[in-house]
Amino acid sequence: MKFRLDRLLTELVSTISRKQAKEAIRGGRVRIDGVVVTDPERKTDPEEETVSLDGKGLTYAKFRYYLLNKPAGVLSATRDKKKETVLDLIPGIDHEKFFPVGRLDIDTEGLLLITNDGALAHELLSPKKHVEKEYFALCKGVVTEEMLAPLAEGVDLGDFVTAPATFRIAGSEGENTGIFLTITEGKFHQVKRMVALIGSEILALRRVRMGGLTIPEGLAAGEFTELSSEELTARLHAGKNE
Numbered sequence: 001m002k003f004r005l006d007r008l009l010t011e012l013v014s015t016i017s018r019k020q021a022k023e024a025i026r027g028g029r030v031r032i033d034g035v036v037v038t039d040p041e042r043k044t045d046p047e048e049e050t051v052s053l054d055g056k057g058l059t060y061a062k063f064r065y066y067l068l069n070k071p072a073g074v075l076s077a078t079r080d081k082k083k084e085t086v087l088d089l090i091p092g093i094d095h096e097k098f099f100p101v102g103r104l105d106i107d108t109e110g111l112l113l114i115t116n117d118g119a120l121a122h123e124l125l126s127p128k129k130h131v132e133k134e135y136f137a138l139c140k141g142v143v144t145e146e147m148l149a150p151l152a153e154g155v156d157l158g159d160f161v162t163a164p165a166t167f168r169i170a171g172s173e174g175e176n177t178g179i180f181l182t183i184t185e186g187k188f189h190q191v192k193r194m195v196a197l198i199g200s201e202i203l204a205l206r207r208v209r210m211g212g213l214t215i216p217e218g219l220a221a222g223e224f225t226e227l228s229s230e231e232l233t234a235r236l237h238a239g240k241n242e
């Protein structure tokens with residue numbers, strides 16, 4: 001498929017805007033098959049020609065994967081008139097093609113994948129695939145193993161019965177209790193509803209793992225990193241049966 005060079009550059013370099021791409025091309029920083037091209041409208045097929053910026057070859061990938069450490073206060077949506085969305089945190093991303101894989105509540109933080117790969121999203125979200133989603137939840141008051149025990153069996157939330165979950169108490173934080181809870185579904189407010197059912201309340205919620213994918217050390221809330229399809233697949237599978 002052929003693209004205009006300035007448009008292609010924004011696809012290849014996620015952090016570059018269309019304006020910056022045009023400037024880079026006009027400034028002689030972009031080459032096609034080793035030859036400087038200064039016309040931003042020049043058409044090119046990235047599967048046939050090699051585009052480089054400042055001497056660095058850029059690889060074209062049909063599907064791209066961003067691992068975002070979602071901060072609280074940002075909506076899991078592609079666009080919104082009033083509130084900042086998770087896609088707004090990735091400069092230059094195409095809001096028509098990319099989407100978050102599932103939703104985290106506005107006040108939930110943590111691991112969120114953003115991609116244009118619909119098949120992968122389906123795979124990760126399908127309840128039949130049992131991909132684990134692990135959360136750290138700060139729960140109000142004292143929460144004990146006995147209180148959590150019913151979650152390991154599955155509980156009736158009214159509209160559905162949860163699959164067995166696993167949990168671990170992380171420790172107390174003042175008067176409250178931190179727990180790790182792993183579920184394989186992703187129903188609306190599921191973790192909050194599960195914790196309410198056992199007689200507590202979520203004060204803060206963070207997703208820490210999806211399959212074998214965790215938040216890389218040093219990736220602060222609001223920051224993202226791009227993963228190749230190979231890295232993503234390897235890391236997702238690394239978590240299976242753990």
Ligand code: URA
Pocket residue numbers: 103104105106108188189190191192193205
């Ligand atoms: N469960 C919830 O209640 N909220 C989330 O954001 C994710 C899981």
